[in-house]
Amino acid sequence: MTENFSDSRRKFLGYAIAGMGGAVALGYAIPLIQYLVGPAMAPQEDSWSLVCGAQDVPVNDPKSITFVSNVKSGWQTKRVQRDVWVVKKPDGSYTVFSPVCPHLGCAYNWNGQERRFICPCHGSVYTITGKVVAGPAPRPLDTLPVKIENGNIYVKYEKFRLGIPEKVLA
Amino acid sequence: MTQTSKVRSWFEERLGLSRLMAPLMYKPLSGGARYQFSVGSLNLLLFVNQVLTGIFLMIYYVNSPDHAYDAVKYIQRQVDFGYLVRGLHYWGASAMVVSVMLHVIRVFVYGAYKKPREIMWVSGTLLMLLVLGFAFTGYLLPWDQKAYWATVVGTSIPGTTPVIGDSLVRLIRGGISVSNLTLTRFFAIHVEVLPWLLVILAGAHLTVLQIVDHTPPWNPEKAKIEAPFYPDQVFKDMVLFLLVFVGLVALANLHPAPLGSVADPTVKTYVPRPEWYFFFLFQLLKFFQGPYEIVGTMVLPTLFIVLMLLLPFYDRNPALAPKKRPVAMACIGICVVGYITLTAMAALSGKPGGGPSTVSVSKGKLLFAQLHCDSCHSINGVGGQVGPPLDKEAEKRTREWLIAHFKDPQKMSPGSIMPKFNYLTKEQLSELTDYMQSLK
Numbered sequence: 001m002t003e004n005f006s007d008s009r010r011k012f013l014g015y016a017i018a019g020m021g022g023a024v025a026l027g028y029a030i031p032l033i034q035y036l037v038g039p040a041m042a043p044q045e046d047s048w049s050l051v052c053g054a055q056d057v058p059v060n061d062p063k064s065i066t067f068v069s070n071v072k073s074g075w076q077t078k079r080v081q082r083d084v085w086v087v088k089k090p091d092g093s094y095t096v097f098s099p100v101c102p103h104l105g106c107a108y109n110w111n112g113q114e115r116r117f118i119c120p121c122h123g124s125v126y127t128i129t130g131k132v133v134a135g136p137a138p139r140p141l142d143t144l145p146v147k148i149e150n151g152n153i154y155v156k157y158e159k160f161r162l163g164i165p166e167k168v169l170a
Numbered sequence: 171m172t173q174t175s176k177v178r179s180w181f182e183e184r185l186g187l188s189r190l191m192a193p194l195m196y197k198p199l200s201g202g203a204r205y206q207f208s209v210g211s212l213n214l215l216l217f218v219n220q221v222l223t224g225i226f227l228m229i230y231y232v233n234s235p236d237h238a239y240d241a242v243k244y245i246q247r248q249v250d251f252g253y254l255v256r257g258l259h260y261w262g263a264s265a266m267v268v269s270v271m272l273h274v275i276r277v278f279v280y281g282a283y284k285k286p287r288e289i290m291w292v293s294g295t296l297l298m299l300l301v302l303g304f305a306f307t308g309y310l311l312p313w314d315q316k317a318y319w320a321t322v323v324g325t326s327i328p329g330t331t332p333v334i335g336d337s338l339v340r341l342i343r344g345g346i347s348v349s350n351l352t353l354t355r356f357f358a359i360h361v362e363v364l365p366w367l368l369v370i371l372a373g374a375h376l377t378v379l380q381i382v383d384h385t386p387p388w389n390p391e392k393a394k395i396e397a398p399f400y401p402d403q404v405f406k407d408m409v410l411f412l413l414v415f416v417g418l419v420a421l422a423n424l425h426p427a428p429l430g431s432v433a434d435p436t437v438k439t440y441v442p443r444p445e446w447y448f449f450f451l452f453q454l455l456k457f458f459q460g461p462y463e464i465v466g467t468m469v470l471p472t473l474f475i476v477l478m479l480l481l482p483f484y485d486r487n488p489a490l491a492p493k494k495r496p497v498a499m500a501c502i503g504i505c506v507v508g509y510i511t512l513t514a515m516a517a518l519s520g521k522p523g524g525g526p527s528t529v530s531v532s533k534g535k536l537l538f539a540q541l542h543c544d545s546c547h548s549i550n551g552v553g554g555q556v557g558p559p560l561d562k563e564a565e566k567r568t569r570e571w572l573i574a575h576f577k578d579p580q581k582m583s584p585g586s587i588m589p590k591f592n593y594l595t596k597e598q599l600s601e602l603t604d605y606m607q608s609l610k
Contacts, residue, residue, distance in 0.1 A: 013401035020408040024415050031251035032226055038250030039230070074230065075237065075244035 043169050045072040046157040049082070051096070054151050057088045062110045062117070062128065064099070069157050082157045084144060085110065085117070087128060096155050097130055098142040105162050108141075117141065138165045195400040200386035202395040203402035207384065209273045211407040212414060213297075214372065216266040219418070220304070221365065223259040231311070233357035235350045238313035239432040246429050257422020263305055265414060267447040270301050278502050281490035282385035288482035290382060293375045295478045300368050302447075307360040309445060310353060318433030319442030321356075322348050327451075330467040347435070388491035437531050437608060449516035450509050534605025537598055541591070549609060557588060561609045572603045 049069040057063050066083040085097040097117075101108045106121035116133070117126040124135030131140050145156040159170040182188055199207070230249060232241045245252040274294065277283060283291035310321040325348060328338040344351030386393035397403065434440075444452050451471065458466035485498060492499050538544070544553035547560045567575070571582060576599055579588035594602070 010401055013405045017401055017405055017408050020412045024408075024412055027415060027419065028222065031254050032222075034250040035226055035252060035255055036229065039248075075232075075240040075248075 039074060044159060046070070046080075046082070047072070047077075048147070048154045048156050051084060051086060051153045051155045054088075054094070054148055054153050057086050057094070057153070059088045059090055060128065061112075062087045062097075064110070067155075084155055084157070085141075086153060094146055094148065094153060095130070096144045096146045096153070098144055098158070098160065100142070100159070100162070101137065102139050102142055102160065102162060102167075103135070103137040138163060139167060142167055194380065196398045198396040198398055199384065199403055200393050200396055202392075202397040203406050205406050205410060206276050207403060208407045208410040209269055209276055211403075212269045212410055213266065213273055214376075215407075215411045216262055216269055216414070217368065217372070219258060219262045219415075220266065223255050223262065224361065226255050227259055228361065233311070233354055235313055235353055235433070238311065238353060239429075242312040242314075242429060246427065253426050254419070254422050256427045258418050260427035261418045261421040261425075263308060264445070264447065265418060266301055267305060269414075270298050274298060275502065275506065277385075278498070279492060280385045281388065281495065281498075283482045284385075284485070284488065284490070285482070287378075287382050287385065289378050290375060291482050292479055293371050293378065295475075297368065297371050297375060299475065300364055300371065304360060304364050304368075305445060305447060307356040307364065310348075310356045311360065312429055313353065313433045314430040315433055315437070315440050316428070316430050316442070318348060318435065319440050320444050321352065323442050324444065324448075325352070327455075327467045330464045332464070385490065388489075431529070431532075434532070436535070443516075446513060446517065450512035453512040453516040453519075530601050530604040531608045533598075534601035534603070534608075537594075537602050538605055546588070560606060563606075567606075569603055569607065572606055573599050576602060 047070040049067055051067045052063075052065050056065075062085050064083055065086055066081060068079050069082045071078050071080045083099050085099060087095045087097070089095060099107055101119040101121065101124055103119065103122055103124050106119050108117050108119035108124070108126070110116075111118050115128060117128075117130075119125075119135065119137070122136050124137035125133050126137070126141050127133055129140075130143065142158075142160045144158055147154050161168045161170050201207075227245060230241055230245050230252070232238055242256070245256055247253070249255075277291070277294065306324060309324075310317045325339060325342050328342060329335040331338055340346060342352075343349070344355045443449075451466075454466045454470065455463070458464075487495055487498070489495055543560075546554040546556035547558065547563075548554060549559070549561050551559075553559075575582040576594065577592045578590055579586040580590075591599075591602075
C-alpha cells in the first residue's frame with residue numbers, strides 16, 4: 001500500500017524543506033562571513049609606546065625619532081619599529097606627526113633652512129604645524145595621539161587612509 | 171517557461187541529475203517516514219557541521235604549543251562570532267557522540283545488523299570509533315590544562331599493554347611525553363586522517379544502504395506502509411536538524427565552550443577529567459587497580475569493540491522483533507544502563523574540590539621564584555644544595571607544619587639557617603604551601 005500523496009502536500013513539504021534548509025544555511029552563513037571579515041577589517045592596534053624623554057626635543061626644532069611599538073596582530077603581539085616626527089611648541093606642548101605623507105605614503109623630511117616639511121616624491125610642502133602650503137597633498141600632516149607621563153613622551157601610532165581630504169583610520 | 175525552469179532544463183539536458191537522483195530520492199521507504207530514521211541523517215549533517223566549523227577554526231588556529239592557546243583564546247574572545255563557531259564545533263562533537271550512540275541503539279533494536287546488512291553494521295561500528303577518535307584528538311588542540319592533562323592520562327592508557335606498551339605510548343605521543351610533537355600529530359590526525367577515513371567509510375556505508383535498503387519495522391503491518399525518501403523523510407530529517415542546530419546555538423551562547431588556563435606540565439595538582447563521553451572509561455579504570463588495571467584499560471574496551479564488530483556473525487537469530495530476541499535485548503540493555511551508570515558515577519563522584527586550585531599553585535610557584543628559594547633548595551634536581559630538596563621534603567610534612575616553618579624555620583627545625591618569612595601574608599603562605607604540596 002502506498003500512501004496517497006497529493007501534489008499540493010508534496011509541494012508544501014518541498015517548500016518547508018527549502019525554508020528550513022535556507023534558515024539553517026543563513027544561520028551558518030551570517031556568523032561565518034562576519035567571522036572571516038571582522039578581523040580582516042579591524043584597524044591595526046598599536047599600544048601606547050615610549051618615544052623619548054620630553055627634554056630630548058628642543059622647541060620649534062622637529063625631531064625624527066625611531067622607537068619600538070607593540071602591535072597587536074590577531075592573537076600575537078609583535079614588536080615593530082616605528083618612527084614619528086615630534087615637535088615641541090613654544091607653549092611647551094607637543095605635536096607628533098605620522099611620518100607618512102598623506103598624499104601617497106612617502107616618507108617626508110624636515111628642511112631646517114626653509115623650516116618646512118618637504119615630501120621628496122611629489123613635492124608636497126608643510127609648515128611646522130603640518131599645514132599644506134604647496135604640492136598635491138589633500139590634507140595636513142596626520143597628528144598622532146600623544147601624552148606626557150613622568151617626563152616622557154608616549155605615542156599611540158596609527159595609520160590613515162591616503163589621498164583623501166579627511167583624516168580616516170586605515 | 172520561466173527563466174529558472176530554462177536554466178534548470180539546460181543543466182538537466184547536460185547532466186541529467188534529476189534522472190540520476192530520482193531512484194534515490196523517490197525510493198519508497200518501508201515503514202514510512204520516521205524520526206527514528208532521521209538519526210542516521212543527523213549523524214551526516216552533524217559531520218558537515220564539524221567540517222564547516224572546523225575549517226573556519228583553522229583559519230585562526232595555530233598548531234604549536236607556543237601559540238595554540240592564545241589562538242583559541244583569540245577565537246573565543248575577540249573574533250566576531252568566534253565563540254559561536256567554536257561553540258558549534260565543541261557542542262557539535264558532543265551532539266555527534268550522542269547521535270551516533272542513538273543510531274547504534276536504533277539499528278541494534280531494529281535488528282538492522284543482520285543478513286544482508288553485515289557490512290552496514292561493520293562500517294557503522296568503525297565510523298563510531300572514528301567519531302571517538304575525533305573527540306580524543308580534538309580535545310588536546312586548545313592546549314589548556316584540561317586538554318593537556320586529559321591527553322597525558324588518555325595516552326598513558328595504551329602503556330598498560332604488555333610488552334609493546336611503552337613503544338605504543340611513544341608512538342601515539344610522538345615522544346616520551348605529551349609535547350609539541352603530540353600536538354602536531356594529533357592535529358594532523360584530527361584534520362586530515364580522520365576526516366578522509368570518515369568520508370570514505372561513510373560513503374561506503376551509504377552506498378551499501380542503497381543496495382541492501384534500510385530495515386523495515388518488525389511489525390508486518392507497519393512494514394507495509396511506504397513513503398518516498400523525498401520529501402517525506404527529508405522533511406523529518408530537516409526538522410530534526412533544525413532543532414539540533416537551534417539547540418547547539420543556544421548551548422554555544424548559554425554555556426560557551428570552556429577554555430581554562432594555559433597547559434602547564436609542571437603543575438601536578440591538576441585533576442584531569444575527560445569529556446563526559448569518556449567518563450565510562452574513566453570510571454571503569456577506578457574499579458581495576460594494580461595488576462588488574464589492564465582489564466579496564468585494554469581488555470574490556472578491546473573485547474567490547476571485537477564483540478560489536480562481529481555481532482552479525484555470531485547472532486544468527488533471523489528474527490527482528492525485540493520480543494523474539496531476549497538475549498540481544500538484555501545485552502543492549504546492560505550496555506546502555508552500564509554506560510549511563512558509569513557516566514553518572516564519574517560525573518557525581520569525581521567533582522574536583524578540596525584540593526588546591528591551580529591558580530593558587532601558580533601564584534605559589536611565582537612566589538617561590540620571587541623569593542629565590544631555588545638558590546638554596548632544589549626541585550627535581552634543579553636548584554641549590556644548601557637546604558633539602560623540596561620535591562622530597564613536602565611529602566613528609568603536613569600543611570600546618572609547612573606554614574609554621576615558613577614563619578619561623580628555627581622553631582620547627584632547630585639549627586636551620588633558613589631566613590624567616592613571617593612577613594608574608596596569610597594568602598601568600600597558603601599559596602606557597604599549595605605549591606610545595608603540588609610537588610609531592
